[in-house]
Amino acid sequence: MAAPGALLVMGVSGSGKSTVGALLASQLGWKFYDADDYHPEENRMKMGKGIPLNDQDRIPWLCNLHDILLREVASGQHVVLACSALKKMYRDILIRGKDGVPRKCGEPGKDEKLAEVKLFVVHLSGSFEVISGRLLKRKGHFMPPELLQSQFDTLEPPSAPEIFIQINVNKTLSEITATIMKALK
Numbered sequence: 001m002a003a004p005g006a007l008l009v010m011g012v013s014g015s016g017k018s019t020v021g022a023l024l025a026s027q028l029g030w031k032f033y034d035a036d037d038y039h040p041e042e043n044r045m046k047m048g049k050g051i052p053l054n055d056q057d058r059i060p061w062l063c064n065l066h067d068i069l070l071r072e073v074a075s076g077q078h079v080v081l082a083c084s085a086l087k088k089m090y091r092d093i094l095i096r097g098k099d100g101v102p103r104k105c106g107e108p109g110k111d112e113k114l115a116e117v118k119l120f121v122v123h124l125s126g127s128f129e130v131i132s133g134r135l136l137k138r139k140g141h142f143m144p145p146e147l148l149q150s151q152f153d154t155l156e157p158p159s160a161p162e163i164f165i166q167i168n169v170n171k172t173l174s175e176i177t178a179t180i181m182k183a184l185k
């Protein structure tokens with residue numbers, strides 16, 4: 001396939017988004033964004049206390065990420081974004097902004113002619129057992145493993161007409177990145 005403007009690596013917490021996303025971006029020579037770095041302090045504190053985020057918490061965060069993607073893609077920059085993007089609606093916001101209207105989320109009415117982001121989705125999927133095992137071993141991260149069940153409950157795996165591939169997290173990192181590189185050709 002022709003290279004998309006942006007490649008989203010999505011999945012529940014601990015599925016490997018940050019690890020795979022960073023590796024892939026360096027292999028492709030694309031810019032890497034980790035959506036975790038863009039959570040407002042309130043969201044981090046909420047998750048840190050073991051409370052799952054809701055739509056209201058996530059929408060402004062996703063809008064900000066949409067604006068970043070649009071700006072990068074409009075300037076010709078290819079981007080890898082690691083982001084949970086658990087629901088179809090969240091991925092739609094990354095592509096089109098909040099109301100499905102191709103404009104800047106924070107500035108209604110401005111830049112209305114901007115195109116939507118062409119997004120290729122990589123879903124890292126795996127069993128609760130494998131992923132919780134990895135989260136329990138991961139150190140120094142604000143996301144508590146207890147929130148994993150709510151992530152699975154919220155997850156809406158991508159489906160047509162979304163442009164996506166799904167890869168099992170049981171594969172090695174090099175198998176995962178090789179599969180993605182092949183899909184991009």
Ligand SMILES: Nc1ncnc2c1ncn2[C@@H]1O[C@H](COP(=O)(O)OP(=O)(O)O)[C@@H](O)[C@H]1O
Nearest residue numbers: 013014015016017018019134138169171172173
């Ligand atoms: N394919 C893989 N095989 C083995 N370990 C992995 C794999 N992908 C990620 N990990 C490990 O699992 C943990 C969670 O990965 P991470 O990238 O932080 O996930 P996420 O960003 O989705 O929360 C990390 O300790 C990482 O090193």
Ligand SMILES: O=C(O)[C@H](O)[C@@H](O)[C@H](O)[C@H](O)COP(=O)(O)O
Nearest residue numbers: 012013014018036053058084143
């Ligand atoms: O939408 C959400 O609930 C959060 O984005 C969540 O899915 C994300 O996973 C956290 O930011 C923790 O970060 P890790 O995914 O790196 O564990």
